Amino acid sequence: MHKRSLVAAAVAVALSPAGGLAAEVGSLEKVVIIGTEEEAKSLPGSGAVVTPEQIEEEVVTDFNQVMKTVPGVYVLEEEGAGLRPNIGIRGATAERSEKITLMEDGVLIAPAPYSNPAAYYFPTAMRMSAIEVLKGAPLLRYGPQTTGGIVNLLSTPIPEETGGELTLLLDERGSTDVHAYYGARQGQWSWLVETAQREGEGYKDIDRSNRDTGFDIADYVVKLGWEGEDQSLLFKGQYSEEVSNTTYLGLTDADFNADPNRQYGLSSIDQMKNDHQGLSLTHTKEWGDRVTSTTTIYRNTFDRNWYKLSGGSTYINAANNGDATAQGILDGSMDVTGLNYKNNNRSYLSQGVQLNVDVAAGAHLISVGARLHEDEMDRFQPVDIFDQVNGSLVYQSTTQPTGSNNRFEQADATSLWLMDDWQMSERLNVNLALRYEDVSSSRIQYADAARTAVDSTRANDTNELLPGASFTYDIDPAWQLLAGFHQGFSPLGGGAKATEEPETSDNWELGLRYRTDALFAEAIGFYSDFSNKTENCSVGAPCSNGDTSGTFVTGAAEISGLEFQLGTLFTRGQFDLPMDIAYTFTRAEISADNASSGFKAGDRLKDVPENVFSLRLGLEHSSGWDSYAVAKYISEMCVVTGCNNANNAYDETQSLLVVDLISHYPLTEDVKVFVKAENVFDEQQIVARTPDGARPNKPFTLSMGMKHVF
Numbered sequence: 001m002h003k004r005s006l007v008a009a010a011v012a013v014a015l016s017p018a019g020g021l022a023a024e025v026g027s028l029e030k031v032v033i034i035g036t037e038e039e040a041k042s043l044p045g046s047g048a049v050v051t052p053e054q055i056e057e058e059v060v061t062d063f064n065q066v067m068k069t070v071p072g073v074y075v076l077e078e079e080g081a082g083l084r085p086n087i088g089i090r091g092a093t094a095e096r097s098e099k100i101t102l103m104e105d106g107v108l109i110a111p112a113p114y115s116n117p118a119a120y121y122f123p124t125a126m127r128m129s130a131i132e133v134l135k136g137a138p139l140l141r142y143g144p145q146t147t148g149g150i151v152n153l154l155s156t157p158i159p160e161e162t163g164g165e166l167t168l169l170l171d172e173r174g175s176t177d178v179h180a181y182y183g184a185r186q187g188q189w190s191w192l193v194e195t196a197q198r199e200g201e202g203y204k205d206i207d208r209s210n211r212d213t214g215f216d217i218a219d220y221v222v223k224l225g226w227e228g229e230d231q232s233l234l235f236k237g238q239y240s241e242e243v244s245n246t247t248y249l250g251l252t253d254a255d256f257n258a259d260p261n262r263q264y265g266l267s268s269i270d271q272m273k274n275d276h277q278g279l280s281l282t283h284t285k286e287w288g289d290r291v292t293s294t295t296t297i298y299r300n301t302f303d304r305n306w307y308k309l310s311g312g313s314t315y316i317n318a319a320n321n322g323d324a325t326a327q328g329i330l331d332g333s334m335d336v337t338g339l340n341y342k343n344n345n346r347s348y349l350s351q352g353v354q355l356n357v358d359v360a361a362g363a364h365l366i367s368v369g370a371r372l373h374e375d376e377m378d379r380f381q382p383v384d385i386f387d388q389v390n391g392s393l394v395y396q397s398t399t400q401p402t403g404s405n406n407r408f409e410q411a412d413a414t415s416l417w418l419m420d421d422w423q424m425s426e427r428l429n430v431n432l433a434l435r436y437e438d439v440s441s442s443r444i445q446y447a448d449a450a451r452t453a454v455d456s457t458r459a460n461d462t463n464e465l466l467p468g469a470s471f472t473y474d475i476d477p478a479w480q481l482l483a484g485f486h487q488g489f490s491p492l493g494g495g496a497k498a499t500e501e502p503e504t505s506d507n508w509e510l511g512l513r514y515r516t517d518a519l520f521a522e523a524i525g526f527y528s529d530f531s532n533k534t535e536n537c538s539v540g541a542p543c544s545n546g547d548t549s550g551t552f553v554t555g556a557a558e559i560s561g562l563e564f565q566l567g568t569l570f571t572r573g574q575f576d577l578p579m580d581i582a583y584t585f586t587r588a589e590i591s592a593d594n595a596s597s598g599f600k601a602g603d604r605l606k607d608v609p610e611n612v613f614s615l616r617l618g619l620e621h622s623s624g625w626d627s628y629a630v631a632k633y634i635s636e637m638c639v640v641t642g643c644n645n646a647n648n649a650y651d652e653t654q655s656l657l658v659v660d661l662i663s664h665y666p667l668t669e670d671v672k673v674f675v676k677a678e679n680v681f682d683e684q685q686i687v688a689r690t691p692d693g694a695r696p697n698k699p700f701t702l703s704m705g706m707k708h709v710f
Contacts, residue, residue, distance in 0.1 A: 043482075075088075114373065188226055220240065249316075299351040307341060355371075415438075418433075502534075604641065626663070630661075684699055
């Protein structure tokens with residue numbers, strides 16, 4: 001199938017953000033929240049679509065890199081391979097992507113979206129056909145996170161005709177990526193089988209170890225569809241497993257400057273193992289010409305054990321401050337006893353049912369719906385004790401889990417929404433939104449490994465009514481004005497106390513669009529006002545006060561900024577030259593002195609860069625030989641809130657500019673080869689300092705591959 005035809009295949013149940021009617025039932029494939037790139041350019045809110053064309057052109061294997069080209073999005077890299085992206089949007093900061101709503105085909109995919117939303121699981125990028133990002137008032141149709149935005153990943157659609165694709169990718173270090181799918185339609189039935197297989201060799205060298213820093217990922221999907229005259233069913237099953245030699249331990253600044261791709265021997269036994277299973281069944285029914293219902297039942301399970309050194313930041317911080325003993329322990333030249341290696345062993349469950357009914361009534365397109373959801377996290381984390389002797393790790397004993405390492409958290413949520421897409425006049429479109437969230441969460445913490453004695457319990461009940469409204473006004477055929485307001489909400493999580501209040505915010509946007517056949521430009525200003533900005537604490541994303549569990553309230557805050565994007569196409573003879581620019585400026589600060597947290601007005605919030613910029617340039621020839629350059633810049637960001645007033649170099653990341661080059665050449669009508677050079681100038685900076693030291697981005701990497709359509 002030619003890449004341009006994938007757009008039509010990807011759009012099936014065309015639910016607009018305000019709740020549009022389903023597309024023709026015979027084209028049912030998945031629930032989308034925006035649709036095509038063109039539809040994103042006229043939204044009653046703001047949004048973007050990473051198209052199938054862009055995903056193919058850039059040979060996307062890392063969500064972090066492609067998300068850098070979307071305005072309003074912040075990316076905090078971690079291990080350089082994009083295994084666990086940290087994505088923020090506007091007022092929602094990036095740590096573990098837990099302040100945004102993550103979906104795949106309209107289904108929540110965070111391990112436990114209400115009780116434990118930190119995204120330790122992320123789908124394989126290679127099996128996605130498009131990515132939708134929705135911001136502004138229309139996101140109240142979704143949730144639970146309604147402050148910054150929604151990311152909806154669109155999986156590979158069942159092909160319209162019998163056939164499939166095979167993509168192979170090999171890089172200079174020996175890493176291999178394989179993506180293959182095959183599907184068919186016959187009568188009322190359709191099906192698809194798919195797999196993505198990834199074997200990464202990693203780019204870091206571990207002191208005194210022959211273990212690589214790579215990963216092995218196997219991801220499988222099966223879809224089965226049935227289409228009747230006025231209704232259809234789609235079943236989707238997914239299973240994936242991962243083994244990755246990743247660690248939380250970074251480097252001291254001095255060691256980073258000497259070799260950013262070094263990894264201390266203390267982390268030589270660190271390893272993540274996980275598996276994920278997802279099941280969903282979607283039924284769509286047309287009840288006449290004006291009413292359509294979509295019902296989805298879903299269940300996701302995720303089991304993980306991230307075995308890794310605990311407390312590595314103690315040695316990093318001490319060595320950064322000149323402690324020779326700490327540096328010797330990191331180097332392996334000094335012995336040390338009592339190193340803790342924790343089995344960060346957790347099991348997650350997320351399941352529910354959601355119903356949406358769309359009704360066309362004159363100038364109104366009304367969407368009403370509900371979701372009943374429950375999720376849980378079971379944490380049982382034994383700790384192994386090792387000594388470092390002559391640079392080697394020697395096992396001593398195991399401590400069975402109690403307290404915070406042995407607990408069970410859960411949440412039950414009822415969500416209701418009502419949306420009205422009202423075409424008031426030929427030029428004016430108004431969208432009204434109302435969302436209700438009722439969340440009950442609890443935690444039980446055990447005092448012994450057998451769970452016969454309870455250490456502590458806590459519970460929280462929250463209900464919020466979230467209004468929103470937005471509009472677009474066509475000034476003339478080329479110019480469009482847009483504006484909107486909505487109230488944002490972020491659930492507290494399973495560890496919340498009864499007295500805690502969830503994070504809420506008032507969010508505004510105002511923008512202007514210019515659209516012609518040759519040019520699209522958009523500028524949108526946004527503003528979020530928080531009365532109680534919070535940080536969710538974890539070992540992977542410690543709070544600004546150093547806590548690694550619970551919630552830390554930083555106080556009143558304001559996040560404001562400007563998003564700009566421009567897209568155009570130049571034609572010179574046999575060449576097309578597409579160009580896309582995206583830029584985001586953000587100011588994220590504490591807005592009032594807070595005696596409890598100790599922060600002052602003007603303190604910068606953590607994990608929000610001030611400037612993010614991307615430039616995509618293409619050189620497409622009529623022969624099919626197409627080449628692209630992608631430049632991505634992100635400025636430094638605070639590791640802890642208030643870094644701008646702390647005068648501490650270790651509280652801030654470094655700015656980074658990366659340029660990628662990709663070239664595709666068709667050997668035959670069905671076979672295309674490509675070459676990709678990532679980070680062509682081999683720029684490596686400190687892109688993260690949490691949890692335990694300075695961490696680099698991926699160095700220069702050359703890869704080549706082929707794609708066969710059959």
